[in-house]
Amino acid sequence: MDEGFALTRFVLRRTFWAFFLFIVATFVTYVIFYVVPANPVSLINGAGGTTAGQHLRTTLHLDVPVFQQYWIFVWNIVRHGSLGYSFLDGSSVRSVLGREAPITGSLILGGAVLWLLLAIPIGIISAIRPRSLVDRFGMIFVLIGVSAPAVWLGLILAYSFGFKLGWTPIADYCNFFPTHGLTLCSGPARWAYHLVLPWTTFALLFAAIYTRMIRASVMETLSEDYVRTAKAKGAGSMRLLVHHVLRNSMLPVVTLLGLDLVALGITNAVWTETVFNLHGLGSEIGYAARVGNLPMAVGIVVVVTIAVIVLNFIVDVLYAFLDPRIRLST
Amino acid sequence: MALLEVTDLVTRFRTDDGIVQAVSGVSFSLDRGQTLGVVGESGSGKSVTFLTVMGLVDPRHADVTGSVRFDGNELLGASFSTLRKIRGQRIGMIFQDPMTSLNPVKRIGWQLEEAVLIHNDVSRSEARRRSLEVLDEVEIPRADARIDDYPHQFSGGMRQRVMIAMALINQPDLLIADEPTTALDVTTQAQILRLMKKLQDEHGTAIVMITHDLGVVAELADDAAVMYGGRIVEEAKVQDLFAQPEMPYTWGLLGSLPRADITAARLEQIPGQPPSLLRPPNGCAFNPRCAYAFDRCRAELPELRPSPTSGEHRFRCHLDDADRLRIWTAKKAELTSTEGTAA
Known part of the structure; x- marks a missing residue:
């Protein structure tokens, strides 16, 4: 064609x-x-x-x-271009969401970066060395992550690292871009500092599943015929991993990531934002649903829908980049 | 000195169900420029034997003993870096399924160049030049236009040509071909075999042809080894094997081979299943399926012994010379008879 x-x-x-x-x-x-x-x-x-x-x-x-x-x-x-006005205080839904979306975006995307940074190396190591120490600890980590609810995990983290040890803030959000005037805190450093615990909460919930999935995917790729071909060509372990295994084994990860970022991301954001007092879309939709603030709820649905559409598009582009079979057959 | 000399090779896999002895004391040797055909059913140990030779069985699951000497150097127990230098450089290998044996996300040019660059300190453009050359050699039409295509843009036969090109690009001394034509249709099979023969004539590469197809062995090999239950059960010059096979399993294989020159009433089949390598039968591994088995076969493993006609022709069977001659003569008559085959 x-x-x-x-x-x-x-x-x-x-x-x-x-x-x-x-x-x-x-x-x-x-x-x-x-x-x-x-x-x-x-x-x-x-x-x-x-x-x-x-x-x-x-x-x-x-x-x-x-x-x-x-x-x-x-x-x-x-x-x-209007999403209507809040039933509660008459404020413009669009401007409220414009303020809140970056908070949730920061939370989910930053969390995703953190969980991938954890899951990719651990997943690969446990695939290459199954039943090793890393693999076994990874499994325990998975069980905790899969079983722990976001609220519980968030509270435990806030209590131990924020309250007891005092290493991190336990609530509130700072803008990424420096703002001058009345705002108390802003700038990338403070932004990240305030988000450390929410990110960790997110990362722990997801890193577990992703570690397991990456492990399975890498193991499956390692047993592919073309990996054997590469070994027969005399490829060393590093070359094998980088050129023949990683790209192929990342395909299912990309698919799942596209789905999880929005669907599970927003669900967990509801709890995480509540625990850490972040005024993002997650806590807003929870509140809007409880009190029946229809314009706000619909507005959030619109934002989430747009996020789904954009992410799907990004996943498609990534997929085509990773897999030439898709690129040429669509 | 033989190019490849394998002595008493044993490969055991540790599985959840117990130890699977896939290869049980295989010995053979192969000279430069020669072709050895290795024949056997699935699970006879033929592929595992050569994966072990290449060091491609996973040491976490497999125990290997014996000796594999390639060009005078012992490969068993050799370091990973020694093996790596031999793989792809001195021994090339091609596999059964060309559809899955090439990396789907890399251009074939990249994959060919990789084979060059792993072993030679040359520029990428030089590697590309060699890749084009070898693609021409394996008769891929318009190689310069196709070198940047992906594997899925090639047909099965063309992919197997790419695999052959990749295995031969560094001019190895030995090519191990593990059922290279099994996944291809018949006309493509003939083309690939012809190509391998041509390349062997040009470069003097020794070939190990692993197959379950005696026709392929007849076509290409100088020597043949028949494997069953992890052991070589008969080995001979190809013409001797076809003229005077010495044991019942080989008789069965020959009987099940369709031949244009003989109008057989029907193709024979060997009854039963290949033996379980987890719990191999006592005595001769073939005894449960053998029509001529007697008590000794169920108790004692027959040694590999020379045939009465040639010292190079060796086989495993307890039947005495007279019985074997009588049975094979009758069988041969039956196979070549045309009686009652008007249809």
Whole structure:
């Protein structure tokens, strides 16, 4: 098939799926909020009078059917780039999320870097030396990581390293980019310092699974015929590992990482952010869901959906980079 | 001096179920420029024998004893760096499945160049020049256009040519070919065999051809060794083996070989399964499947002994000379008879 045509088709298909995903995710959120009994009017108005209540219902378009409300929501995005206003305090959802997304992003991405830094070397060593000391300790580490809930792990870390030993802060967030004025702390060093414990919490939860997966993947690749071919060619251990094993064994890791970063990332962010008092998307969605703050919840769903779409795209590009069979067959 | 001399080679694998003795005292030698055909069913130990020769069995799971002398140097127990220098440089190896034997994420040019660069202190452009040359030699059309393709862009036959090119790029003294044609279709098989023969004539490379196909042995080999249950059960010059095989397993193999020059009523099969290497039968490993087995066969392993006609032709069987001659003569008549095969 003509390569240009194949590429166009690929991009078109991807774009279609992106829109489809967006519509389904946001619509489902809307429907869920209508199934769950929530009263936005009393949320804003307290137990206010009926006239004011009626006025609010009209302003918030709560007097029209759910489909129409959903349509207004979509129209506001398309026409004004607006995600609406919080039921709680009337603040712009877009600006709130613009402030919070970098916090969650820092948490998840930094955590991912840390867990890969742990998992890749340990995974490779335990694959090359199965049943060695590293492999056995790795297994214990996996069991702890898999069994520990984020909240518990976060609290244990905060208590021991933050409170007892006083090595790290136990809460709050500092901006990565230096800001001047009233903000108390900012800059990359303070940013990282404040995130050490949340990152560690994240990393411990995931490094375990990834170590195990990388171990399995490397072992499988080591038994491939082409690795035997490379040995028969006289390749040394280092060359074997770097050129013939690593790239092939990273393919499943890339796939899983693309999925985990968003899906499991956001789930664990809910707990981790709560424990470490980080005002990110995770703690926000937890709160919004509890009190029935629909615009905020839908806004977060939009952000997460966009993250999924972007990450999927990155995974595809990485995949094509790693595996020529995919590059040439799409 | 023989190029490759293997003496009493034993390879045992430690498995969860117990010790599997895959190779039990194999000895043979191969001279420069000669071709040895090694024939046997799956699990007869033929592949493991040569993986052991190359030092490619995992020492964590395998115990190896005996001796492997290549060009006068002992390879068993040799250091990793010594083995590494011999692999790919003095001994090339090609494998059964060309679909999986090349790294799928590297261009074939890269993989060929790698073979050069591991063993020679040359520039990448020189390595590339040699790669192109050897691709031409294995008759890959438009080699200069295809050198930057990936393995999946080649057919099975073409990939096996690439494998051969890679094994021969450093002009080794010995090429070990582990069932190189098994995964290919019949016309491609013939092309690959012809190519190997041509390259051997040009470079004087010694070849070990591991196969379960006696036809391949007849085509290519000078000497043949038949393996069964981890042992050599018969070895001879190829023409002697085909003219006067001396033991029942080889008879069975010959009977199951389709031949254009003979109209057999039907192809014979050897009944039963290859022996379990975990719990090998007592006595002769072939005795449970042998139509001529008697008490001694079940009690005592037959030694490898010379045939009455030639000292170079050796075999393992307890049947005496007269019985073997009688049985083979009858069998040969049966195999070549055309009676009742009007269809």
